[in-house]
Amino acid sequence: xxxxxxxxxxxxxxxxxxxxxxxxxxxxxxxxxxxxxxxxxxxxxxxxxxxxxxxxxxxxxxxxxxxxxxxxxxxxxxxxxxxxxxxxxxxxxxx
Numbered sequence: 001x002x003x004x005x006x007x008x009x010x011x012x013x014x015x016x017x018x019x020x021x022x023x024x025x026x027x028x029x030x031x032x033x034x035x036x037x038x039x040x041x042x043x044x045x046x047x048x049x050x051x052x053x054x055x056x057x058x059x060x061x062x063x064x065x066x067x068x069x070x071x072x073x074x075x076x077x078x079x080x081x082x083x084x085x086x087x088x089x090x091x092x093x094x095x
């Protein structure tokens with residue numbers, strides 16, 4: 001779902017709601033699967049990224065999994081660029 005506009009804290013960032021769910025990259029390395037119910041993707045190294053409209057489908061080697069509301073990828077070049085805030089209220093806004 002899209003972020004609720006009421007999540008925006010006007011004193012901190014203006015009218016911008018939380019976008020964290022749209023900025024997810026989960027990286028799995030050296031994964032192995034066993035048992036009766038194993039996933040279709042059995043690659044040892046893969047990533048799961050959020051389904052962000054007009055963005056996620058532009059990365060190479062990624063496949064949309066609608067049941068997850070996410071994409072599964074075998075693209076080692078994916079990552080998150082994180083800027084650390086040096087503001088006095090950094091812990092309030094970074095957590």
